[in-house]
Amino acid sequence: GDSVTQMEGPVTLSEEAFLTINCTYTATGYPSLFWYVQYPGEGLQLLLKATKADDKGSNKGFEATYRKETTSFHLEKGSVQVSDSAVYFCAPNSGGSNYKLTFGKGTLLTVNP
């Protein structure tokens, strides 16, 4: 089945710092890859996605590139804001008869002003 290894947190940054959260995955075939974000007290929200190799997903200044050769999907943002403080989850989905998202442990990001 699908699995994911995600960078352990917590990560604490100052506002405007550069962010990288590493994610590597194992999955059947050619999965779609997703980053979800969970803000304090809320459910998960889809942040960005990539559906094939070399695709770059982007949203709200965050980016991640689907690297098939290294089975990675690292999340980056050039300049974080306090409002980006949240837990970030990487998740592959192999599709087909596999309906579930397999989440990593999540990475808690705290951005200080």
Add this chain to the structure above:
Amino acid sequence: EPEVTQTPSHQVTQMGQEVILRCVPISNHLYFYWYRQILGQKVEFLVSFYNNEISEKSEIFDDQFSVERPDGSNFTLKIRSTKLEDSAMYFCASSEIGRVGEQFFGPGTRLTVL
């Protein structure tokens, strides 16, 4: 913007009691899911549901759990006899056909079993 809603937001129950958690998925979505998150741990898949039947379930989803779509809008998770270890945040999610990975999550129900 359409959203997934869940009720109640917090449920407290005694061990051994039955609970029903309710969800209203986004109206044009056809795939429905339940996940749970024990405090401080990762989000775990429980079950997916499509075309009025379970399409996939995890090892956690044993005989104590059941799901139902009793009408055209609600999707429920029933825990027949709750245990202390069922205490968790339960998230409902839904997705469009052909976009299984793009799941829209509700705000969750916090279940506390005493």
